Amino acid sequence: xxxxPPCPECESVLTYEDGAxxxxxxxxxxxxxxxxxxxxxxxxxxxxxxxxxDGDTVTVIKDLKVKGSSxxxxxxxxxxxxxxxxxxxxxxxxxxxxxxxxxKSEFVKKA
Numbered sequence: 001x002x003x004x005p006p007c008p009e010c011e012s013v014l015t016y017e018d019g020a021x022x023x024x025x026x027x028x029x030x031x032x033x034x035x036x037x038x039x040x041x042x043x044x045x046x047x048x049x050x051x052x053x054d055g056d057t058v059t060v061i062k063d064l065k066v067k068g069s070s071x072x073x074x075x076x077x078x079x080x081x082x083x084x085x086x087x088x089x090x091x092x093x094x095x096x097x098x099x100x101x102x103x104k105s106e107f108v109k110k111a
Contacts, residue, residue, distance in 0.1 A: 044090045050110040056082050058091070058108035071098055078111055079103070 004015045007024035008031060015022050022033045032049060044052045047061055057080045064073040073095060082103075083092045089102030 042086075044084050044105050046109045047106050048109050052082065052084060052091070052105060052110060054083055057111040058082055058103075059111045060103070061107055061109055064103075064107060066098060066101065073098065073101075079108070 004017065004022060006013045007015055007027060007029055009029040010024060010027040012024050012026040014026060015024050017023075017033060018030075020033055021030050023030050046052055046058065052058070057078060060073055060075055060077045060079065063075050065071075066073065077095065079091075079093045079095055081093070084090060085092050085102070087102075090105040091103040091108065092100070093103060094100050
């Protein structure tokens with residue numbers, strides 16, 4: 001059995017997993033189980049907290065203005081085959097009708 005962390009609310013060690021959540025049977029507290037990242041690697045997460053990987057498909061969660069033009073990436077736009085990068089923007093991608101651009105992970109959710 002995997003070593004699970006104690007409950008952050010009551011410090012009980014009787015926690016158990018339910019899907020992606022950890023649950024404490026004593027106080028009823030639920031929290032997201034954070035997957036262990038290899039040392040030195042940064043995990044990029046979407047607006048909901050799901051980890052992203054190269055090649056994922058994401059959905060834009062709010063209208064985003066495209067710098068330097070009058071175009072707007074509308075909420076609900078699906079972006080396929082993303083590439084994770086370091087820098088100001090976390091995601092490099094191509095959007096139909098707009099072309100190549102960078103997105104911040106806080107404005108997308110995994111599809």
